[in-house]
Amino acid sequence: MSLIIVALLALGTYWFGEDGQSTSPATSSDKDIVQLVFPSERYPETAKHIQDAISSGESAICTIDREQAEENRSQSLKDVPTKKGYDRDEWPMAMCQEGGEGADIAYIKPSDNRGAGSWVGNQLENYADGTRVELMFR
Structure with a gap:
């Protein structure tokens, strides 16, 4: 229950700012870092x-750069063979400026990896390229 209250307070501060003024997630400045609480229990x-x-x-930190995602994915996975029954998960993600060559790769069950990818994509769909994101874990 207290985690829910903390999350709601954080969202309220984010959406309305500490001064109570409404802000939009799509207009965060380059200095801001959007923090998302990752649902670890759903995608362990x-x-x-x-x-x-x-x-x-x-x-x-992940700096959103959607245009570079395909090239980053190609670079990060080029020397990592596929493995039957698993996805190759990348961190930093391919959609991040920090992704690409040298990214850390792990074999993850497809349901976990794809569910997590969908969750992240939904959370970030309204944020512009250049937005800096940090996933938080509790």
């Missing part, structure tokens, strides 16, 4: 991979 393999990758030195 992906959550563990992201946390492990960050602990190993990968960037904790």
Whole structure:
């Protein structure tokens, strides 16, 4: 219950600012970092991979760069063979400026990986390229 209250307070502060003025997520400045609480209980393999990758030195920040996603994915996965029954999960994600060559790759069950990808995509759909994002884990 307290986690829900904290999340609602954080959202209220984000949407309306500490001064109560309405703000839009699509207009955050380059200095702002959008923090999203990742649903680790729903996507535990992906959550563990992201946390492990960050602990190993990968960037904790994702700067949205959708135009570069296909090239980043190609670069990050080029030397990682496919494995039957698994997806290759990347951190930083391909849609991040920080992604691409050198990204941390883990084999994840498709339902976990694709569900997490869909969740992240839905959360970020209204944010412009250049928005900096940090996934939070509780």
